[in-house]
Amino acid sequence: QSVLTQPPSVSGAPGQRVTISCTGNSSNIGAAYDVHWYQQLPGTAPKLLIYGNTNRPSGVPDRFSGSRSGTSASLAITGLQAEDEADYYCQSYDSSLSGLFGGGTKLTVL
Amino acid sequence: QVQLQESGPGLVKPSETLSLTCTVSGVSISNFYWSWIRQPPGKGLEWIGYIYYSGSPNYNPSLRSRVTISIDTSKNQFSLKVSSVTTADTAVYYCARGGLAPTAYWGQGTLVTVSS
Numbered sequence: 001q002s003v004l005t006q007p008p009s010v011s012g013a014p015g016q017r018v019t020i021s022c023t024g025n026s027s028n029i030g031a032a033y034d035v036h037w038y039q040q041l042p043g044t045a046p047k048l049l050i051y052g053n054t055n056r057p058s059g060v061p062d063r064f065s066g067s068r069s070g071t072s073a074s075l076a077i078t079g080l081q082a083e084d085e086a087d088y089y090c091q092s093y094d095s096s097l098s099g100l101f102g103g104g105t106k107l108t109v110l
Numbered sequence: 111q112v113q114l115q116e117s118g119p120g121l122v123k124p125s126e127t128l129s130l131t132c133t134v135s136g137v138s139i140s141n142f143y144w145s146w147i148r149q150p151p152g153k154g155l156e157w158i159g160y161i162y163y164s165g166s167p168n169y170n171p172s173l174r175s176r177v178t179i180s181i182d183t184s185k186n187q188f189s190l191k192v193s194s195v196t197t198a199d200t201a202v203y204y205c206a207r208g209g210l211a212p213t214a215y216w217g218q219g220t221l222v223t224v225s226s
Contacts, residue, residue: 002154036212038155045204045219046155051212089155093210097168099145099157 003028004090004102011108012080020075020105022090028100030071033092037066037075040087040104049088050075077107085109112136114205114217121223122199128192128222132205139163139186143209146179146190148201149219156201160209161188168209195224 005023012018022035029035035053038046048057050066053073065076073092077084090102118130132144146158159169159179167179173192181188192199200223207215 034212038213040155045216046213048212048214051214057214087154091155091157091212096171097210098170099147099160099210101147101155101157104154 002103003094003100004092006088006090006102006105008103009106009108011110012077013110014080014082016080017076017078018080018107019077020088020090020107022073022075022092022102024071024073024092024100026071028071028092028094029068029073031095033094035066035068035073036091037064037073038089038091039084040089042086046089080109082109112207112215114207114215116203116205116217116220118220118222120221121225122195123226124196124224125194128190128195128199128224130190130203130205130220130222132188132190132217134186134188134207137207138183139181139188140183142207143211144181144188145206145208145213147204147206147213149204150198150201158190158203162209197224200224 037050039049040046053068088105113135115133122128140163145160161167161179176193178191202219204219205217206213
């Protein structure tokens with residue numbers, strides 16, 4: 001069981017907006033530690049999607065955005081496309097400087 | 111460009127030690143933190159630990175008693191050892207650049223199966 005909790009699955013139709021939550025506690029996200037998000041396509045290594053809660057690496061479309069509030073963070077995807085179908089993971093760390101991953105969320109584009 | 115490549119046996123017997131090496135190219139290993147992350151088949155990512163060339167490694171508390179991460183700056187490589195493996199250690203093992211910082215560079219991953 002992951003310390004960071006994500007919904008196992010979310011879905012949306014093309015063009016719609018979906019959000020994926022990542023809930024932690026006062027020892028990790030709530031302690032203002034940064035949250036990063038990764039996208040993993042089947043059979044491939046994860047790809048950095050959002051870093052430092054809200055920042056997009058070069059090349060990541062602005063359809064992807066991140067936010068953090070309190071003990072939670074969220075990834076939003078607007079203008080959903082078929083190619084967005086993937087697994088998404090949040091990452092943070094805790095006061096012992098141990099890395100943490102969320103359990104992952106499978107996004108299905110209907 | 112930065113590239114990472116995992117190498118090591120794909121099959122390990124229960125109770126033995128899993129050993130993997132990550133070879134880094136395109137950047138000096140001395141300038142960054144380096145991590146190991148694994149993913150059991152069909153499951154999520156699990157952080158194993160990270161190392162900096164001049165500091166002590168930091169390990170996942172749930173694996174700390176069985177894991178050793180080391181670094182060889184002369185070969186631009188870092189390594190992972192997991193002792194007393196069980197079938198629960200079967201996973202794709204990734205090496206990556208970064209410790210707690212966001213991980214933009216990953217190896218392609220290598221599947222290690224624990225089986226007799």
